[in-house]
Amino acid sequence: METLYAICVGAMTTGGVFLVLRGYTFAVVLGLTLLSYAVNLFLFASGRLVVNGAVILGESDNYADPLPQALVLTAIVIGFAMTAFALILALRARSDLGNDQVDGKTQIYDELPNKARNARQAGDD
Amino acid sequence: MTAIFRNETLFMTLLWIPLLPLLGTLVPLLVYRFGRRVTLALTAMPPAVSLVLVLSLMPGVFNGEVFRWQMEWIPQIGLSLAFHLDGLGLLFSLLILGIGLLVLLYARYYLSERDHMGRFYAYLILFMTAMLGVVLSDNLLQLWLFWELTSISSFLLISFWSQKTEARKGARMALTITGAGGLCLLAAFILIGEACGTYSLREVLASGDLLRNSAAYPVIIILFLLGAFTKSAQFPFHFWLPHAMAAPTPVSSYLHSATMVKAGVFLLARFYPVLSGTDLWFAIVSVVGLATLLLGAYTALFKHDLKGLLAYSTISHLGLITLLFGLDTELAAIAAVFHIINHAVFKASLFMAAGIIDHESGSRDMRQLNGLMKYMPYTATLAMVAAASMAGVPLLNGFLSKEMLFAETLHQSTLGSLSWLIPVLATLGGALAVAYSLRFIHDVFFNGEPVNLPRKPHEPPRYMRVPVEILVVICLLVGIIPDITVGRLLDAAAGAVLQAPLPDFSLAVWHGFNMPLLMSLVAVVGGSILYINRRHLFDFQGQFADIDAKHEFEKCVQWLTAAAGRLQQLIDNGRLQRYITWLVMLSLAVAGWPLLQLDSAAGSRAEMPLELPVLIGGALLLIGTVTTVIFSHLRLLALVMISIVGLIVAIAFAYFSAPDLALTQLSVEVATIILFLLALYFLPQKTPLKESTTQRIVRDLGIASAVGAVIGTLCYAMLTRPLASISDFFIANSKTGGGGxxxxxxxxxxxxxxxxxxxxxxxxxxxxxxxxxxxxxxxxxxxxxxxGQSWSKxxxxxxxxxxxxxxxxxxxxxxxxxxxxxxxxxxxxxxxxxxxxxxxxxxxxxxxxxxxxxxxxxxxxxxxxxxxxxxxxxxxxxxxxxxxxxxxxxxxxxxxxxxxxxxxxxxxxxxxxxxxxxxxxxxxxxxxxxxxxxxxxxxxxx
Known part of the structure; x- marks a missing residue:
């Protein structure tokens, strides 16, 4: 079971890092989300895996380590705040720079066929 | 005098000596509009009072007292506001305040109506404060603060005529060199403080053995000497000083001959008892001093600019003082202190004389200035006396200390079997000094008639000459009756330098026929011959291309800026992808390195058996992750996929006994997906397929896989090792202490x-x-x-x-x-x-x-x-x-x-x-x- 858990964490990290290295903001935020899942699971693993462990005092003697749980709980919420911030930043960049690339550059955007570009920019304000 | 008794007196008066000039910095700015006379009178007041205070403490210092005043400032870093006055501090305070007051008087006549006198005086007094701070500080960090302040005020003064390019460039160069040296000095001070456990100068001076034996001693010496040498324009850092001559002449006279450039040798003197005494010290200091002495004297001979000649002569004399501190005898240190006094006096007066000549004739070029004796006989006489002192002519103060130098070079073993070079080269330096002094006298005041001078030269205003007169009289008095005039001051200062009883020495003018006298004779005769045959020398020197230090320096600075720019471009090119790659690679190195040391990923903890639901969950999660990545350009689909991953994560938390986490993850998941959907509304819904080049995708996949592998292995290694948690405490105290x-x-x-x-x-x-x-x-x-489908109505x-x-x-x-x-x-x-x-x-x-x-x-x-x-x-x-x-x-x-x-x-x-x-x-x-x-x-x- 531990092996599978580790493989999952590794896979999510791989996916997250790969997406974070992309040039479009949406992929980067998606990657950040994947990475935060991986990080949370990784931190949680520091308490080791316990199945059917006691979470409430007095249930049994086989306690699940509460400390990583407490840490990860806040990490999830902060991770949400971070993802949200990155996402809104991406929107703001699109609003101010007119494209959704991480560097605000347009050269790839310009390579698109005209039709697609027009479709993207369609719409009024 | 036999011994220095340290009578420690807490003395508030001491604080006022630097504090009065500090407050006085504001005076000229407030009163300059009331005219020059008033400005001068009021500006001179605070330093004059400080001078009186110093003089009032003088008898005490002569009796071996050390005055002290201290207040805690930032005790956490060992910084206290502490001043002390001993013989060395007294000597420098007298020079700073005395010559400073003369320069104030001189500058009143020197500056033209267009110059902002208030600003000039303010800078000058600020510098005076800084310099007093340097020589009176009893705390290393505080000393350093004042040290940097001297660099800054020097920058302001050199660039006073900021409309001139050379003033701006000279100021920048001086600040760069002395500022960089200042940073080295700070590092040296911090190392000294670490080695001695204190930043108090008094305590540091008492722990010489500790310092010399500390492992950091060589580093300390190098950094310390870098600080001192840059400030005192020692080879190879000497080049900034000639360019500092773009400053108004009062500044050259005060900062760049009498005081600021002496700060470096002051440091050598101050730390002489604790840092000297090793071969390393003597070797570096003597060789650098000797090189500077010769190079300065030689270059001075070829300068056509009066101030240029004096600047290189200053470099040469600073080299002489440094050389003396690098000679392995106590008498040499005494001679060094003596020469500090003498050089300050004759060189300040020479600069002022040069300023007068410039002011009254409109030129400083010695090819134009000839035969001025006829036009300004009085000034000429004064300048000639001072120049003779610079050359080391008997009955003048310069002779005495030069004689002491010659005597000390004779019994040297600093350079081993090559030590005979030192007296020979010192005599050569002496001969060069005679030659350039002769040139100064003969070219300017005799040698025919002036050539194309902008105006007809004449004597300066009466009071512009007064400072020169006073200094020349001191030259004579010290030269003729040294024991009476400076004997006690020298004793006190030398005692403070050595921190030990003084050896026997006499300041007499006549020591009988001996080797040093012969060397002096050789120097005078040789110098005269050099000067008479100068045409050949000039021809010889003319073969070499003139190196403009300013130009070279600018080139260096520009190269450095460009190199820094390229380096920055390499790391910081404004592209997020580049930053993230660096960051990921760094974390990969940090996390991967320990794994290489680990023998086996699997630990002693037994794995739990794999169950079917877990297998299904894991498979779903993996599929979700992979599809998220693959379909990341189809953004909505990727969103659906990533929500699967989030759900599985929540279920995993629940399965592994963390219901709180499962609930949190579940609710955050909902909020996150709603957020993503809202954002997607405003973003393009597809990423162009040609988002990256194939190479880039392969490279990124490689990096990502490496990171994933490292993190996965780490996770596995952690999971299969026994747990030693501090959670037992929380479990035990949760109910009793926290009530839950x-x-x-x-x-x-x-x-x-x-x-x-x-x-x-x-x-x-x-x-x-x-x-x-x-x-x-x-x-x-x-x-x-x-x-093209429209949204639902x-x-x-x-x-x-x-x-x-x-x-x-x-x-x-x-x-x-x-x-x-x-x-x-x-x-x-x-x-x-x-x-x-x-x-x-x-x-x-x-x-x-x-x-x-x-x-x-x-x-x-x-x-x-x-x-x-x-x-x-x-x-x-x-x-x-x-x-x-x-x-x-x-x-x-x-x-x-x-x-x-x-x-x-x-x-x-x-x-x-x-x-x-x-x-x-x-x-x-x-x-x-x-x-x-x-x-x-x-x-x-x-």
């Missing part, structure tokens, strides 16, 4: 409550940041998706509206229940807050912003603020009971009908968390949602 049976929640609101408070603060800040980002944002609202589907409306009370009830039971059962403020927020967001989705605004006009900012305030107050509450911040108070109560229940102060804290989470989540989601409607805030709002 849900240990996770008790950790959050009690044991680690302070962390939680920090975290909700971050959450609040993030929400406010998002709010600011959203304000005034203008986005295209697409009418159709990328395939049905904005708020009826079914959804109905269901969500009926769900709301239920959801709120659930969140209340989750919140209340949180202390003892899975739940708590975080989860309850998220559930409430989602329930409300659902209403937004189902009914639209306008509908919600009518019914529930919550101020989310206020909600966040209230939550944070509650959390802080509940923490502060424990102070009322004399307990540490955030200590939980709880008790059990019994009410009829309801039964026993528990009240804990942690509930208030958790309620704060609850409110903050709702506020933050809704602030983000509701505001973004609002952008999709006609209700969007206009630019400039919020």
């Amino acid at each position: 049976t849900n240990v996770v929640n008790v950790i959050l609101v009690d044991f680690r409550g302070f962390d939680t408070m920090g975290e909700i603060t971050v959450l609040g800040i993030a929400a406010l940041g998002i709010y600011k980002l959203l304000a005034g944002m203008r986005l295209y609202i697409p009418r159709a998706d990328q395939d 049905d904005k708020n589907p009826l079914m959804l509206a109905l269901v969500s409306q009926s769900l709301l009370p239920l959801a709120l009830l659930v969140s209340a229940y989750i919140f209340l039971r949180g202390h003892n059962m899975p739940g708590g403020g975080f989860i309850a807050g998220l559930i409430t927020a989602i329930a409300l967001v659902q209403q937004y989705v189902a009914h639209g912003v306008a509908w919600m605004k009518e019914r529930l006009n919550l101020h989310y900012h206020a909600l966040i603020a209230t939550g944070l305030l509650l959390a802080v107050l509940s923490g502060l509450g424990s102070w009322l009971f004399g307990r540490p911040f955030l200590t939980t108070w709880f008790d059990h109560f019994h009410l009829p009908l309801i039964g026993e229940f528990e009240l804990a102060s942690a509930m208030v804290f958790d309620f704060g968390v609850y409110l903050t989470v709702i506020g933050a989540t809704l602030l983000i989601l509701a505001n973004l949602g609002q952008l999709t409607t006609s209700e969007r805030p206009k630019a400039g709002e919020g």
Whole structure:
């Protein structure tokens, strides 16, 4: 079971890092989300895996380590705040720079066929 | 005098010596509009009083007293405000204040009507303060502060005529060189402080053996000497000084001959008892001094500019002083101190004379200036006496210290079997000094008639000459009756330098026929021959291209800037992808390195057997991850896939005995996906397929796989090793100390409550940041998706509206229940807050912003603020009971009908968390949602 858990964490990290290295903001935020899942699971693993462990005092003697749980709980919420911030930043960049690339550059955007570009920019304000 | 007795007297007077000039810096700025005479009189007042104070302490210092004054400043870093006055400090204070006052008088006549006299005087007095600070400081760090202040005030003074290019460039060069040296000096001081355990100069001076034996000694010496040599223009850092001559001549006379450039040799003198005494010191200091002495003297001979000649002569004499500190005898150190006095006096007067010549004839070029004896006989006589002193002619002060130098070079072993070179080269330096002094005298005052001078030269105003007269009289008096005039001062200063009883020495003018006298004779005759045959020398020197140090320096600086720019471009090219790659590679190295040391990934802990549901979950998660990556360009699909991953993560938490986490993950998942959907509305829904080159994708896949492999292995290694947790403490004390049976929640609101408070603060800040980002944002609202299909007309589907409306009370009830039971059962403020927020967001989705605004006009900012305030107050509450911040108070109560229940102060804290989470989540989601409607805030709002 531990092996599978580790493989999952590794896979999510791989996916997250790969997406974070992309040039479009949406992929980067998606990657950040994947990475935060991986990080949370990784931190949680520091308490080791316990199945059917006691979470409430007095249930049994086989306690699940509460400390990583407490840490990860806040990490999830902060991770949400971070993802949200990155996402809104991406929107703001699109609003101010007119494209959704991480560097605000347009050269790839310009390579698109005209039709697609027009479709993207369609719409009024 | 036999011994120095250290009578330590706390003395407030001492503080006033640098403090008066510091306050005096403001005087000229305030009074310059009342005319030059008034400005001079009032500006001179504070330094004059300081001089009187120094003189009043002089008898005490002569009797071996050391005056001291100290106040704690920043004791944590060993910085105190501490001044002390001993013989060396006395000598320098007299030079600084005495020559400073003469320069003030001189400058009043030197500056033209166009120059801003108030500003000039202010800089000059500021420099005086800084210099006094350097020589009087009893704390290394404080000394360094003043040291840097001298560099800065020197910069301001050199660039005083800032309209001139050479003034600006010269000032910049001087600041760069002395500033860099200053940083080396700071490093040296910090190392000294580390080695001695104190920054007090007095205590450092008493721990010479400790310093010399410390491992850092060679480093200290190098850094220290870099500081001293840059300031005192020693080879190879000498080149800034000639370019500092772009300053007005009073500045050259004061800073760049008499005082500031002496700061370096002052440091050599100050630390002579603790840093010298090793071969390293003697070798470096003597060789550098000798090189500077010769190079300066030789170059001085070829300068056509009067000030240029004097500048190189100054470099040469500074080299002489340095050489003396590098000779392995106590008498040499005494000679060095003596030469500091003599050089300051004759060189300051020579600069002033040069300034007068420049002022009254309009030129400083020795090819134009000839035969001035006829036009300004009085000034010429004064200048000639001073120049003779510079050459080392008997009956003048320069002769005495040069004679002492010759005597000391004779019994040297510093350079081993090559030590015979030292007296020979010193004599050569002496001959060169005679030659350039002769040139100064003969070329300027004799040698025919002036050539094309801008104006007819004449004597300067009466009082412009007074400072020169005073200094020349001192030259003569010291030269003729040294023992009476400077004997005691020299004793006191030399005693402070050596920190030991002085050896026997006599300051007599006549020591009989001996070797040093012969060397002097050789120098005079040789120098005269050199000067007479100067034409051949000039021809010889003419073969070499003139190197303009300023030009070279600028080139160096520009090369450095360009190199730094290229280096920066390599790392920081403004592209996020580049930064992230660096960051990822770095973390890969940091995390991967220890894994290489690990013998085996698997530890001693046995693995649990794999069960089918787990296998299915794992497979789903992997599929979700892979498809998210593969379909990341089809953004909506990627979103669906990533939500699967999030769900599996939540289920994993539940499976591995973490119900709190599962609940949190689940509710955060909902909020995240809604957020993503809203954002996607404004973003292109597809990424162009040709997003990256194939190489780039392969490279990134490689990096990502490496990171994933490392992290996965780390995770596996951790999972298969036994757990040694500190959680036993929390489990044992959760009920008794925190009053709750849900240990996770008790950790959050009690044991680690302070962390939680920090975290909700971050959450609040993030929400406010998002709010600011959203304000005034203008986005295209697409009418159709990328395939041209228009959005559904049905904005708020009826079914959804109905269901969500009926769900709301239920959801709120659930969140209340989750919140209340949180202390003892899975739940708590975080989860309850998220559930409430989602329930409300659902209403937004189902009914639209306008509908919600009518019914529930919550101020989310206020909600966040209230939550944070509650959390802080509940923490502060424990102070009322004399307990540490955030200590939980709880008790059990019994009410009829309801039964026993528990009240804990942690509930208030958790309620704060609850409110903050709702506020933050809704602030983000509701505001973004609002952008999709006609209700969007206009630019400039919020």
